[in-house]
Amino acid sequence: MTRIPHDTSGEPNPLRALSLDRLRRRTSMKWRTYPADVLPLWVAEMDVPLAEPIVRAVTDALALGDTGYPAGTAYAEALAAFADKRWGWDGLAVERTAIVPDVMLGVVEMLKLVTGHGDPVVVNSPVYPPFFQFIAHMDRQVVEAPLGADGRIDFGTLQEAFERSAAGGRRAAYLLCSPHNPTGVVHTAGDLAAVAALAERYGVRVVVDEIHAPLTASGVDFVPYLSVPGGENGLSLMSASKAWNLAGLKAALAIAGPQAAADLARLPEEVGHGPSHIGVIAHTAALTEGTPWLDALLAGLDDNRRLLSDLLAEHLPAITCRPGQATYLAWLDCRALGLDQDPADVFLDRGRVALNSGIPFGTGGAGHVRLNLATSPEVITEGVRRMAAALR
Structure with missing residues (x-):
């Protein structure tokens, strides 16, 4: 099989295009399920403008x-x-x-x-x-x-x-x-x-x-x-x-x-x-x-995976996360935190950041959370900061 390498020439990173204030004007599930003080990093919606085509x-x-x-x-x-x-x-x-x-x-x-x-x-x-x-x-x-x-x-x-x-x-x-x-x-x-x-x-x-x-x-x-x-x-x-x-x-x-x-x-x-x-x-x-736009997105997601890994190592080293080979979702193993309740509840209640609980994912999901990486580096950084603050 011959595959064409990704080419991001001429396309800006769509993950850096929208401010948090603009995103909060959206009316979809991601932005309307939780109160305005909650940072939503859960459901599979991306914080991007649509590709122009x-x-x-x-x-x-x-x-x-x-x-x-x-x-x-x-x-x-x-x-x-x-x-x-x-x-x-x-x-x-x-x-x-x-x-x-x-x-x-x-x-x-x-x-x-x-x-x-x-x-x-x-x-x-x-x-x-x-x-x-x-x-x-x-x-x-x-x-x-x-x-x-x-x-x-x-x-x-x-x-x-x-x-x-x-x-x-x-x-x-x-x-x-x-x-x-x-x-x-x-x-x-x-x-x-x-x-x-x-x-x-x-x-x-x-x-x-x-x-x-x-x-x-x-x-x-x-x-x-x-x-x-x-x-x-x-x-x-x-x-x-x-x-x-x-x-x-x-x-x-x-x-x-x-x-x-x-x-x-x-x-x-x-x-x-x-x-x-x-x-x-x-x-x-x-x-x-839409392939040029997609390639720019993929390059941005690669950057965000590295960023998340660095942030977790610095602020939440007890959380284990294997860098994903695909999707824009990160699967975080929080079992070493020793919490006596669902970590997603802890991060929401104490940190005001919404993640997916691992429990509905079936056997092997308890003690895990799923985090949506398809957002700006600034939002990811703030999300991890809030998660760390929730454990203090």
Whole structure:
């Protein structure tokens, strides 16, 4: 695979573009859940202005009154071209894609295609909390296969979970988070091929959430699951949502491997009515014209990871944090602090900084917090200062 190196020429760091006063004018979840004296470093929203090509595309659509229902394959074509150039993957076939409202609703629809009521779905905890919520809501059984001590897939544990889940001929699925949220781990080609081999051995269907795929650290290569040997019967969900801060402009793509095309063909036609047409326009613009902006963002996130590591070493050395290989989220192990309550509660109540509690992430999450790095260095510095003050 030939990959194009990041090029940030001519693009300023978007993480340094907005003042805290301007950010507090926003009305989204990040800025309205807590009182104004709380510094929000929790939910996955970035403190950035939108990339100019996205603003232009959406503004042009609104001026034209182009606000109907989504149609066509422009989004899929844009993602296929991006995947080829970015990851060296030329196997994203437009005819094996379908637009879905967002990644998690797409996950639900893919799981409906390959499992039935009461069937098990394996997840690697600690993992994105909606995995638990959506699986339970659709009447499937969550089976945890906790990550290893190194934060990576424990294949012995995964094999046991597959064997248990597929016992008696049950239809089982594996909901893989790649890159992994909250740890920021990027699964290697070898890891993914091993997943595919285990899934084939036990008859487990793999559905993979790859929403964070564009958000890799410098020198780290993302590998699409459908590109590895054995991944041909997998189902993937991708979106420009996380990388370009488009959560409020709903759109995502379900992608089938060659052997899963018949499964995707059974997707109900009405599912494609759920995405926002403006969202599709925005995501398409991001993928086709937003790469320079993305590269500037990635360089800024690399800087912020280093900054956080330095700040923790200076002010909170008892907290352990492995620098993530992807996402803009940091997973902080606070167990050595010896607190008798959830550290997220301590940092909120005493420090007035909002972080995600690790508990909803499942087994392995207690004693941890998740911190959002997609903000200015000044906000990160203030956040760590408040965290340290909360422990005095």
